[in-house]
Amino acid sequence: MWTFEHTETTSATPAQLWARYADPITWAEWDHEIAVVTVQGPMAPGSCGTLKPVKGPPTRFRFTEVIPEVGFTDVSRLPFARMTFAHLIEAIPGGSRFLHRVTITGPLSPLFARVIGTKVAHGLPVAMQALARLAESNTDAIT
Numbered sequence: 001m002w003t004f005e006h007t008e009t010t011s012a013t014p015a016q017l018w019a020r021y022a023d024p025i026t027w028a029e030w031d032h033e034i035a036v037v038t039v040q041g042p043m044a045p046g047s048c049g050t051l052k053p054v055k056g057p058p059t060r061f062r063f064t065e066v067i068p069e070v071g072f073t074d075v076s077r078l079p080f081a082r083m084t085f086a087h088l089i090e091a092i093p094g095g096s097r098f099l100h101r102v103t104i105t106g107p108l109s110p111l112f113a114r115v116i117g118t119k120v121a122h123g124l125p126v127a128m129q130a131l132a133r134l135a136e137s138n139t140d141a142i143t
Helices: 014-021 024-029 109-136
Strands: 002-010 034-040 048-053 059-067 071-078 081-092 095-105
Touching: 002 109, 014 024, 014 081, 014 095, 014 109, 024 034, 059 081, 081 109, 095 109
Parallel strands: none
Antiparallel strands: 002 095, 034 048, 048 059, 059 071, 071 081, 081 095
């Protein structure tokens, strides 16, 4: 098993962060490792989508948990492995704390940790900082 997580704080409210999460087709605006995301249906448990990284093949994923303004989890199947990506939001005085955790499990998790995990670990902090900036600028979602 391999796990990486990163936490950021922001002056954005949970609603402002959620507004960015809840529109998967715009994820590439804050995560520049993503070329395009498509989702079949609403962002809800059981809905599936495809994420095409800038470098690499498209990956299918399924939302397993979606709780507005709290977080969501999606799972991708890899050959003999599984990648689980959790996104959690916590309200704090003056804004939010948010965490992204990626876990790769299964017999080939050591391989995918080297192939995918190192890219994720490198890019995740930058993506989360960009997400915070975009969320902070979204005054329509302030609650």
